[in-house]
Amino acid sequence: MIINHGRVDGQPSDQRGPTFTGQVWAEPLLSPTEGVAVNTVFFPPGARTHWHTHATGQILMVTHGAGFVRNDAGEGGPLRPGDVVWISPGERHWHGAGPDTYLTHIAISLGDADWQDAVDDADYDAARG
Incomplete structure (x- = not known):
């Protein structure tokens, strides 16, 4: 059993790096343990992940x-508070904020992530409809 008591007061959030477009911030809720990582992730307008997969979903x-979530088959769509999304093992996808709004979600990542190329503007615009 592991009890994670959250961040120590005054410890800064993590700014995510080269696998995101835009300045994305994350607050680890559970560090990677037994193949599971849990983060609260904040995307400012237009920010998004790169294409990626998760070994176990x-x-x-x-x-x-x-915001939006989309796989490489063009499936997915808009996201709003209360939505819960299941992304299957190995499903190539991205997620991020809308062009004029922020997005905050809790990401429960199962297994290793395989980070790939950036989501280009055409793919981002296609998610917007």
């Missing part, structure tokens, strides 16, 4: 704002 729980 991913769950997204949208808490604030609005």
